[in-house]
Amino acid sequence: MHITLTELRYLIALDKERHFGRAARRAFVSQPTLSVAVKKLESELGVTVFERSRGEARVTPIGRRIIEQAYRVLGEVSSLEAVAEQGRDELKGPLRLGVIYTVGPYLLPHLIPRLREATPDMPLVIEENFTGTLTQQLRNNELDAVIVAMPYDVPGLSTWALYDESFVVVMPQNHPWTARDEIDANDLAGEDLLLLGPGHCFRDQVLDICAECRDAERDRQTQAGSSLETIRHMVASGLGITVLPRSSIPGLSEESRLLETRPFAGESPTRRIAVAWRKSFPRPRAITALREAVMRCEPGGVRLLTDATASNLEDEIALEG
Secondary structure (H helix, E strand, O other): OOOOOOHHHHHHHHHHHHHHHHHHHHHOOOOOHHHHHHHHHHHHHOOOOEEEOOOOOEHHHHHHHHHHHHHHHHHHHHHHHHHHHHOOOOOOOOOOEEEEEOOOOHHHHHHHHHHHHHHHOOOOOEEEEEEHHHHHHHHHHOEEEEEEEEOOOOOOOEEEEEEEEEEEEEOOOOOOHOOOOOOOOOOOOOOOEEEOOOOOHHHHHHHHHOOOHHHHHHHHOOOEOOOHHHHHHHOOOOOOEEEEEEOOOOOOOOOHHHEEEEEEOOOOOOEEEEEEEEEOOOOOOHHHHHHHHHHHHOOOOOEEOOOHHHHHHHHHHHHHH
């Protein structure tokens, strides 16, 4: 039996796309090349990995187990390559970074120039997605690190806090609440509250602020936006109010004159943002460089977190590995 890494990569591309044409484009090969390679692999294994129907592909039960093993094999190969790279220079070569949707647009414009200046030979390959998807990609070795919101406790992964940021209430300029200096969180339930759609951790964090908000959400049709930017546009148009992380407020577009922001009464709700990586990741200096670059950023309204044990990170990773 002779199975190549290229065939395994084609297998994973087809698993992701479930369509031969799209999988071929993802793998940067022609469709016949991919089809022949997958068929050859199935012949070598003696089992059917995908059921075929007009270009579409469905994974068989045994195929799912084979694909899961393919992820592990390619992950080990990637680790082998990274170990070799580590022997040369941990800060040389791309760093595959995942970022949740509600952080990427506000942190990356600050982070990339600083990381580029500090580590010019370590460009970022960036993936924005939901926390659950990024976690799976990190565990499958498709990403090297992810920036997510805490709490984040996943077996086999380490985390390092980056910054805290508070939440603010955002409303149209003519909203009655503009007469207030601060907003009571419990009052949110009585308003047309615009939220991100299901799957966004920030949506759950907003709902956790107000005990009555989840019940209010079930009792009425709640408008949902696909991004914080979309929600902000809807608020500016007068559709309702929302809650945004402080980092998304500075540098608003011309429509900002249509918006007003107010802090929460009492202790402001916050979220903590952290970087996470596999404990076995062989480039600890890359994680250190990434965090140090964040520490040199100035995203609006956040409190950067210093860590007295930062200098020991590389030793900690070595021990965990």
